[in-house]
Amino acid sequence: MSKIFYVTTAIDYVNGQPHLGHAYEKVITDVIARARRSLGEEVFFLTGLDEHGQKVQQAAQAEGRDPQAYCDGLAESWQALALKLGLTNSDFVRTTEPRHKQVVQALLSKMHAEGHFYKAVYKGFYSLTAESFLTEKDRLPDGSFDASWGKVIELEEENYYFKLKDHQQWLIDYLEANPDFVAPTSRRNEILGFLKNNELEDLCITRPSSRLNWGIPIPFDPAFVTYVWFDALVNYISVPAAHGDPGVNAVLGKTTNGPTLWPADIHVIGKDILKFHAVYWPIMLKKMGLPLPKQILTHGWWQKDGQKMSKTTGNVVDPIAVIDENGLDAFRYYVVRELDIGPDGNWTDAGFKTRYDSELASGLGNLLNRSLTMLKKYRNGIVPRANNQLTADISLCREKVIESYRKNQLQDALNHITELRWKADQFIEKTSPFKMAKDPAKAAELDSVLYSLVETCRAISVFLWPIIPNAAEKMQAQLGVKLVTSLIAPLEPLADGHVIGEVFALFPRKEEPKKTGPA
Numbered sequence: 253m254s255k256i257f258y259v260t261t262a263i264d265y266v267n268g269q270p271h272l273g274h275a276y277e278k279v280i281t282d283v284i285a286r287a288r289r290s291l292g293e294e295v296f297f298l299t300g301l302d303e304h305g306q307k308v309q310q311a312a313q314a315e316g317r318d319p320q321a322y323c324d325g326l327a328e329s330w331q332a333l334a335l336k337l338g339l340t341n342s343d344f345v346r347t348t349e350p351r352h353k354q355v356v357q358a359l360l361s362k363m364h365a366e367g368h369f370y371k372a373v374y375k376g377f378y379s380l381t382a383e384s385f386l387t388e389k390d391r392l393p394d395g396s397f398d399a400s401w402g403k404v405i406e407l408e409e410e411n412y413y414f415k416l417k418d419h420q421q422w423l424i425d426y427l428e429a430n431p432d433f434v435a436p437t438s439r440r441n442e443i444l445g446f447l448k449n450n451e452l453e454d455l456c457i458t459r460p461s462s463r464l465n466w467g468i469p470i471p472f473d474p475a476f477v478t479y480v481w482f483d484a485l486v487n488y489i490s491v492p493a494a495h496g497d498p499g500v501n502a503v504l505g506k507t508t509n510g511p512t513l514w515p516a517d518i519h520v521i522g523k524d525i526l527k528f529h530a531v532y533w534p535i536m537l538k539k540m541g542l543p544l545p546k547q548i549l550t551h552g553w554w555q556k557d558g559q560k561m562s563k564t565t566g567n568v569v570d571p572i573a574v575i576d577e578n579g580l581d582a583f584r585y586y587v588v589r590e591l592d593i594g595p596d597g598n599w600t601d602a603g604f605k606t607r608y609d610s611e612l613a614s615g616l617g618n619l620l621n622r623s624l625t626m627l628k629k630y631r632n633g634i635v636p637r638a639n640n641q642l643t644a645d646i647s648l649c650r651e652k653v654i655e656s657y658r659k660n661q662l663q664d665a666l667n668h669i670t671e672l673r674w675k676a677d678q679f680i681e682k683t684s685p686f687k688m689a690k691d692p693a694k695a696a697e698l699d700s701v702l703y704s705l706v707e708t709c710r711a712i713s714v715f716l717w718p719i720i721p722n723a724a725e726k727m728q729a730q731l732g733v734k735l736v737t738s739l740i741a742p743l744e745p746l747a748d749g750h751v752i753g754e755v756f757a758l759f760p761r762k763e764e765p766k767k768t769g770p771a
């Protein structure tokens with residue numbers, strides 16, 4: 253069976269508060285998945301939840317609840333978020349599912365049998381907040397630890413370790429030989445810099461069950477559970493295994509003939525978890541005997557009003573509230589338009605409103621509305637067969653959009669589409685169809701202008717579908733056509749006598765709040 257395009261998001265901590273950052277990552281991944289489908293590829297898109305660890309255990313305890321029941325409750329709201337965002341994910345993984353736990357345990361047993369782990373005593377500092385061991389390098393000049401580590405304690409305990417050190421040079425060579433493995437380039441340089449200037453420590457892959465029991469038990473030593481990252485990263489292959497991926501299952505000693513998903517084509521992640529994905533994960537995979545993912549696509553972090561988003565200060569953007577107020581497409585449009593995949597971004601309510609008004613309501617919505625209203629008024633809503641004067645612009649835009657989608661340059665794709673929209677606006681200004689309509693001698697010319705506009709709107713709707721699918725579908729409904737989402741199938745000209753659908757505002761303008769009192 254041929255390889256399916258496989259794209260993933262990070263799996264969110266189930267006990268976190270879903271905010272703009274999580275929603276952003278899911279939206280851009282969904283746009284990538286939809287764009288690839290538009291380009292004719294079969295796609296498997298995975299997202300899900302990371303449910304083990306000390307924080308979940310403590311939060312459940314604090315509420316006097318069983319951790320699984322606690323996770324089940326929270327998982328519902330995350331699944332509702334996925335729906336709300338219009339995600340076309342093919343599966344939703346939860347690390348507490350038996351299908352995942354089995355794979356983690358099988359891999360641990362296999363790797364242990366092959367001699368990749370050793371047991372040792374650790375004595376030193378431990379961050380309870382990050383659930384990780386700290387080294388001398390993590391100390392500030394005054395000997396303390398940065399506040400971001402939260403509560404730090406001194407600890408002496410025995411654990412299992414995974415030998416990472418031996419693979420440092422191999423990984424550097426791999427990164428050098430595969431310039432697209434970590435994208436964008438700035439992040440690749442960051443990881444290469446880290447690897448060249450630091451000696452890798454072996455990775456502690458267990459926690460004693462006496463201290464943490466909300467984890468996957470180590471199959472060869474019940475006194476321990478798996479460290480959350482060893483558990484979480486494996487989701488990317490446990491789901492393919494569950495779907496019968498032959499390559500992954502072969503490593504687990506099983507023969508299956510399901511779809512070939514692994515290696516992932518893209519892992520979409522945030523910049524804070526790059527080291528786990530670009531250092532630990534490749535070495536884990538190498539030792540498992542599996543190929544590496546093709547790309548780790550790393551996005552930046554959103555702030556709100558120039559400040560870190562934080563539940564404690566209440567400075568958070570709640571994607572659900574934004575969507576309830578403005579619609580899903582407005583949210584998806586804004587995050588793709590505002591922030592390229594890579595740098596950090598800043599959300600302001602004013603910025604969101606400006607883009608909504610000028611680019612969606614007055615821009616896209618208005619072009620469609622003007623074009624269809626004129627067609628109704630001058631041609632009774634019947635599309636005349638005529639020459640499309642914007643054909644070359646549409647073709648050029650299609651080529652650029654396809655190239656941008658192929659490179660996951662979503663903001664660029666949107667910019668090219670916006671250029672085509674401007675071309676159509678200028679075309680209206682230049683040709684003045686409202687004047688032509690007054691002159692019967694210009695009927696054929698008017699036919700051509702109206703036809704060109706309708707075809708341009710139709711092309712724009714197809715190009716935009718991966719980003720704002722609902723609006724694209726509404727555009728096509730207004731144009732009276734059956735849904736087309738393919739970027740590669742040629743758009744056949746509309747049939748002679750084609751009748752458009754009902755015309756309505758695509759992005760209704762927001763009413764300004766009424767001023768009270770004297771102006």
Ligand code: MSP
Nearest residue numbers: 262263264265273274302484485521522552553554
């Ligand atoms: N559970 C781990 C990931 C395991 S993947 C095998 C985790 N979870 S998280 O909930 O903290 O973060 C999930 C994703 O959301 C990460 O990719 C992270 O970078 C992203 N974001 C969290 N806050 C963000 C912003 N403020 N802005 C953009 N993305 C952010 O890490």
